[in-house]
Structures are given as structure tokens and as C-alpha cells.
Amino acid sequence: MRILVTNDDGIFAEGLWALVKGLKSIAQVIVIAPIREQSAVGTAVTLSQPLRVQKVPLIVPGVETYSVEGTPSDCVILALEKLVKSQVDLVVSGINHGLNLGDDVLISGTVSAALQGYLRGFPALAISVAAVDSLYLDSAAKLATLLAEKIDSGVLSSNILLNINLPDLPLAKIRGAQVTQLASKSHINTVEEGNDGRRQYYWLVRQKTDRVADNQTDIWAVERGNISITPLHTSLLNRSAPAIPDNLCSHLLQGLRQQ
């Protein structure tokens, strides 16, 4: 199995390398990630400028690594159309430092990178953890590995785009895993004013809403200590796709808790 890995926190992010180390145990991994942090860059694709790519000295032995001066979507397009072409079986984006839930997935670089994989016909996973300085990156990496195996073995259809979010809990305290729907807005933007000594500026800040999430949504699930798995191909794109097997979640949990 060959897996393309990218993220939106940039090539030096801890979550990226935790993910790579996990996936490396079951597949050949290639990393093509943005050189700079790209949070909230959403679906942006760079059309008006050329892109620069650098081969990066190996950070994890055996894992070919490239950095791109561009967005997460640029990375996936460049990989699938040029650098590794179609010799890939799966696209995984993450592990994002911070949740990507509800309508907010629309501005998530992590999800957008996975979306570019899905729109090109590849199964794609976006994976995020709750805490910016998460202690549980390994669980998330393990979960990505289990899902990759299920896609590889055909248990899970390859015509999927899954958005996965883990609560900030040790494995033992995670209550369960759920297939969920996208909630609506989880954050609002407020605007702070400042002055740099020469000119006024405005800074957009995201703040959690106190809105109560509907049952069975991704926000609702994570708030209750569950892993949320949202099939975005139906939730976001309103597109039919093979169903998720009923026992997926219990199998995943079981797999996570093994060993």
C-alpha cells in the first residue's frame, strides 16, 4: 500500500510525523506538505503564482519528503498530478493540532487537502485531535492506520472522504466511536483591533460558540468523549457513496485498544 501524507500545520509539525510513523508500519509513505503553517487556508488553490518544491532531508528514515510553498490543496494536486502521479492508494491529511468540526471544515486546510484527494478518485482521510499540544497523537495515528488497513482490505469502500476527530482523552477514557453528520457552525469570528505603531490593523480571532450541537453530529459526539467519523462525501457534497459498515466503529475501538 502506498499512502500520500500531508497536513496544514506545515512540514515541521509534530502531528504530521506521529502520523507518518504510524502509517509507515503498514505502508510505503510519501510526505508532501506545506513549508509554512496554513491553518484556515481552507480550499485555497494557488493559480496565480508558480509553486516551489524542495526535497527535504529525511526527517523519518525511509520516508521521501517534499515541502511546498503553497496550500495543503496545492500539495495534493501537485503530488497526484505530477510528483507521485496515480501510484497512490490513499491520501491522509493530518494529524491536525485542533479539531475540525461542523461547518468549520469548510475553512480547514486539513480537510481540503483530503477533499482534493477524494475529488481525484482516491479514498481520503482527514484526522484531527482536540488539543493543540495533544498527548494522544499516537492514538490518532493508530486509528488512521486501522482505517487504512480496512480500505486496503476492501472492508471499507475506497470511494470515501472521512473526517475523523478525537477528543482530548487517553485511550482508556474514550467512550466510543461514532459515525456522525456535520454539525453547523462551531466557531464564530470576532475581530480585534490593534495598532503596530504606524498603522491600525484588524485581527480575526475564532471563538467557540455556546450553541448546543444536534444529536448525532460530530460536535455532539466529541463533546461526549467519542471519536467522531464523518463521511463528508455525503455530509458536505450531498453525494451518495457506499455505506459505512455497521460494525466499523466497534472494530476500530477494539483495534485501538489492542496491544
Next chain:
Amino acid sequence: MRILVTNDDGIFAEGLWALVKGLKSIAQVIVIAPIREQSAVGTAVTLSQPLRVQKVPLIVPGVETYSVEGTPSDCVILALEKLVKSQVDLVVSGINHGLNLGDDVLISGTVSAALQGYLRGFPALAISVAAVDSLYLDSAAKLATLLAEKIDSGVLSSNILLNINLPDLPLAKIRGAQVTQLASKSHINTVEEGNDGRRQYYWLVRQKTDRVADNQTDIWAVERGNISITPLHTSLLNRSAPAIPDNLCSHLLQGLRQQ
């Protein structure tokens, strides 16, 4: 009626000002638009840097105008959260020089700006014409004006996000108007390699697919010479919203052809 106008082609784009001149006949218009062209910037929101805003010398008399060093989404967030607050009845984004159809709306700055309005509870229109150097900007502006009036009068619900695309035809040759669904991908990206004399680069290029569009989709409609009106609140966000009145399209066409 008070209308916030923005776009993704930037503050000097012809389409923006054609739209402003149209809407000005029925409403107070305020323009807050990106200072630079922002095509394909999609849903990007600028969180990691402060934003700079400049009051721009009036380009159309009586129309307060600001430029933002940011994305189309930044413009709408900044407007609605800070600069004009909620004293707005409608958000209109465009007139984009080039169509925004199918899955490609996900990377459209024009649509993303309207989406930010809709997510904040405002009715929102994204409007695009087929040709980059369109001769028919006035028809598009007139159409936006007619829709604004229908929202203002309550004929059309204010809980909507509409994506409107016009074929490159004079009014007399437009066959009709249709409420449509989002098609899937209309463009693919190819990657061109180059060298600037010092370093290699890659340039993403968008090319039309030759895929046949499904009936009743936006691409299908425009290819047949129709105006396409896609309710994105249902097509993209899978969200229920008040239905579009049955006779909307015939009324719009009639309105367009008057005078």
C-alpha cells in the same frame, strides 16, 4: 435596503463596479473588496496575520469603498463583524469574470464570500458570467438587482445562499433561467513545469473536463444557454431551507427583458 458587495477579482475589477452600479439603483451599497485578485483562494480565512484596511477614494460616487489586504471571506467577516456590523440586508459577491460551477464552487473566492454572509444569517448571492471579458455584465447586474428586490419584498426567503451563473450570450439569446443542482467537477488541474533561470517551478493550470454534465445541474443548464440558479444551502451544505418559488425563474426572465 443596504447591500454589502464584495468579489474575488479585486477592487479594480470591472464586474464589481457593474454590479455596484446596478444595485445602487435600488439600495445603499457599501463595497469591501480584496485589494488583489484572489481567484481560487476558496474558503481561506486569514487567522495568522493581521488585516489591513484602506478607505479607497470613491470610484462610484456615493458608494463607500474599502480595500482589504486579505481574502474575499476576510472581507465579509470584517464587514459584518466590525466595519458595517449587522446593518446589512444582503451580501452580494461578484460579478465574477468566469463561471463558478460544479464542485469548483468549493475553491471559488466569489462563492466563499457569499457563504460567509449566509453562515452569519444573511441572504447571500454569488454571481458570475461566462466570459472573462464579458460584454454582458449589465445583464448580470440587472439580474442581481431583481433578486435583491425579491428578497427585500419577501417573495424570496432571506434564508438562502444562491449561486448564479450566466452564459456568454446577449439577453435576447438567453434561452431561460433554471433552478439547478451542483454538478460535479467541471475542471481538472494540470501541472506545468518551468524554470525561472534560477530554479525549477510548477504551475497549476485549470482545464475544462469533457465530462458530460448530468441533467438539471448548473453546468448542464449553462451549456444549454440558460441562466443557472443553484441554491447552495441545499446543494453544498445539505441543509434544508425554504423552497424557491416555482415561478421565480419566469419572473426573473420577464424582469430582465423589460425596459
Next chain:
Amino acid sequence: MRILVTNDDGIFAEGLWALVKGLKSIAQVIVIAPIREQSAVGTAVTLSQPLRVQKVPLIVPGVETYSVEGTPSDCVILALEKLVKSQVDLVVSGINHGLNLGDDVLISGTVSAALQGYLRGFPALAISVAAVDSLYLDSAAKLATLLAEKIDSGVLSSNILLNINLPDLPLAKIRGAQVTQLASKSHINTVEEGNDGRRQYYWLVRQKTDRVADNQTDIWAVERGNISITPLHTSLLNRSAPAIPDNLCSHLLQGLRQQ
């Protein structure tokens, strides 16, 4: 006479247009300026990306205007090598909102734009006023006009790069004008730490030094209420160039005070 005007505060800056209005009385003026504020961008030239140019709707009637998504140096190179070619008699950069004195001229976009003109064989002026919200832009514009006339008539050699700074005083209170040398550093940088709620950042801030400036330097002159005229072709580039006529300063003052 044909004059190329640029600046580093960007196409909408008040100082730029005060300068244009002044020079327009004696010459044909063409404006090619950055679309965004570019202070402290220094000598930067954009080689790794293409540049975009837009014809801007006329801001001052009769004055052809272009905006460039690039640095002040980019603007001058693009103008002299492509857009207006060598059909120019003088390059004027400014009026900068804030002084450009001492070693700090090395990071000044205003001065760097003039430098690019000089290095290509054109006489070049950089002109700055003390206050960011100066009330005396007209005096500065008048001074630029007088210098342009002296270059046009051959009183002043065309092989010059002059850096001109005006104190924040009404014309009646200006004590004199002086040919000066470059002082050393007038500002230091301090670094402020901050956090945007997600990540730490550092922000460079410039602060005036309390160093006492040497006699006959530009800082010394302006502090005493004088207009400072620094021949940068000798001060910065250590290059011989025709001398400044002895009576230049008195003639300029006389000219400024007329009418």
C-alpha cells in the same frame, strides 16, 4: 519633461497624489506604484514570482496610473525596462509619510525605488516628510517640482540621486535647506512578543535612538528645522558625481517661498 512617479506607501497614499498634482504642473506624469503599503521593504526585487500589473481607473485626470503587486524597486524596473521604457527624464519617489534618514535609507522602499532609477542612468529623487499625517505635503511637492525644473534646465546635473527630507513645519518656520551627508543609524529595532490565541509571534518595531547626530548630517539638519538634501550617489555608493551647485539651497528656499 516626462516624470515617472512611484512610492512605497502604495497607490492610494495621500503623499503620492500630492506629489503627482505638483509635478503635473510642469511635466507629463506617469504613476506606477505598489498596490500595497511596502514600508521597510528596502531594496527587495521580486525574482522568484511573476508580477501582476493593473491599469488603475484615473485618480488624477490625465495621469496614466498602474498598480503593481510588487515592491517599489519592482515598479521602477518594470516601468523603465518595459512599460514606459527610456522615455522618461526623471524618477521621483514619494512623498513618503515619515522621514528616511541615516543608515535607515538602506531599508527604505522610497529610496530604493529612486536608486533603481539612478542605477539605470536616470536622475532620481526620493522625498519624505516628517509626519505620517503631514499637513505640509504641498511644500514637499513644490520642492520636488523646483528640483525637477533645475534638472530639466541643466542647472542641476542629471547624474544624481538625491534624498530629500522635510521637517514637520509650515513653510514660514523652515529655517533653511542644506546639502547633507548620511548620518548613521537613527532607529533601532525592538522585538515585541505576542500570541494570537493559537501561536506565539514576534513583531519588529522601530524606535528612534537618542544618539546625537553628527554635524552636517541629514538627521542633524532636520532636527534643526532644515530641509535636508543628501546626494546618495556619494554618501551611499561612494561614487563621484557632479557637484551640487553652491547656491542650490538658497534658490530652492526662495522658490518655495514665492507665491
Next chain:
Amino acid sequence: MRILVTNDDGIFAEGLWALVKGLKSIAQVIVIAPIREQSAVGTAVTLSQPLRVQKVPLIVPGVETYSVEGTPSDCVILALEKLVKSQVDLVVSGINHGLNLGDDVLISGTVSAALQGYLRGFPALAISVAAVDSLYLDSAAKLATLLAEKIDSGVLSSNILLNINLPDLPLAKIRGAQVTQLASKSHINTVEEGNDGRRQYYWLVRQKTDRVADNQTDIWAVERGNISITPLHTSLLNRSAPAIPDNLCSHLLQGLRQQ
């Protein structure tokens, strides 16, 4: 001895790490370099945006490494004012892939980084090799090491800013080393026009002039197969500084050829 190393080719450049490996044999080295290639960014300092700094996983064991989303000058200012403060004995910028000669040093990020060190009172070296894919980075690194030792031992004054350029020759073929003056312009810019399928663009390109360089200038020296050492504190800033010892060049050559 403690040495701050930076460059303008970015944190992954081969020249940077060749230099680090050389200097590490005689000093404690800290690397603070731009995350992206920054050629021709000249003296630019980032004042209008905050800067982001990342601790980079060690690339050379024992060498603390930071990447900055900013210019070479930003890196040095940030280092000396905040990250390492004044606990530095020398600033070295390079090894640049490509020569920095004549007036062109004014747009060199490599030289500008060294300049920021010098203006803050530190001895500073900028070092460049002729070929973009140089085979002789080790000679350049050795030369930097020899100069650092001479500064450390007081043989060379610490009040200096030296710009060093090496021809593209193996050590055995290098004819000598010379203290030189800055030549005038070595490159001109031409402008290429292009079109990305949507919009026209201009691309600045640098081309060598065929101008004959004056004797004793940096260009003249390198063209003749010599290492050029230009004291920029006098050539560029017209500032007096302790003289370079007469026998410096012969000592350096001897040192280079040893071992």
C-alpha cells in the same frame, strides 16, 4: 566563540549546512534562517506583519536551529534583539549559491543579513560561491572558518563587514585572494512577458552585463580566478574602519591550502 549563521537561500540550502559544518569545528553555532528562499529580497525588514519562528528538528547534531517566516534581515534582528541577544561574537551569512558582486550587493539578502549584524556592532561576513550547484562549498566554509579565527584572535578588527566571493574553481586553481572595492552593476534586469491562461504577467530576470569591470574591483578579481574580499563598511557605507592587515590574503590562502 559563538557564531550566528543565516542565509537567504533558506533553511534547507546545502550552502548553509556546509558553512555550519565548517564553523562548528571552531565555535558554537546557532542557525536562524528563513524558511523560504529569499534571493533578491535585499535589505527588506518585515514591519507590517508579525513574524513566526519555529524550532527545527536538528539537521546537524548539536546545532540549535530556528526557521523564520521572514527575510534574512528579520532573522538577524530577531536573533540579536531577542532569541540569542548579544551573546554572539560573529555573524556569518551564506554560503550563498551564486555570487554577490558590485552594486548588486544592494539587493542581496545574504549581504543584507550581514549588514544588520554590522549595524548592531558585530563583525559580519557574507560569503558566496560562483556556481549555483557548487562543488567547492567546503573551500568557502574553510575560508569562513579562517576569517572567524582571525577575528577571534584579534588579528582582524571586529569592526568590519566583509563580503567574500569565491570563483568556481578547485582550491588548486584559485590564483589568489584580494582585498577589493565594490564594482558597479554586474547584472541588468530584463522583463519577460507571459500569460498563465487567465491573466498576463511580467517576470523580472537578471542577466549578466558585458560591462568590463574596473581593476581592483570585486568583479574584476573573481573573473581572474581570485577570491575577492570587499570591506563593505568602507565601500558601501563610506565609513572609516580599521584597515585590513596587508598580509591577510596570503595568510588566508596558506590556511586554505593546508591540510
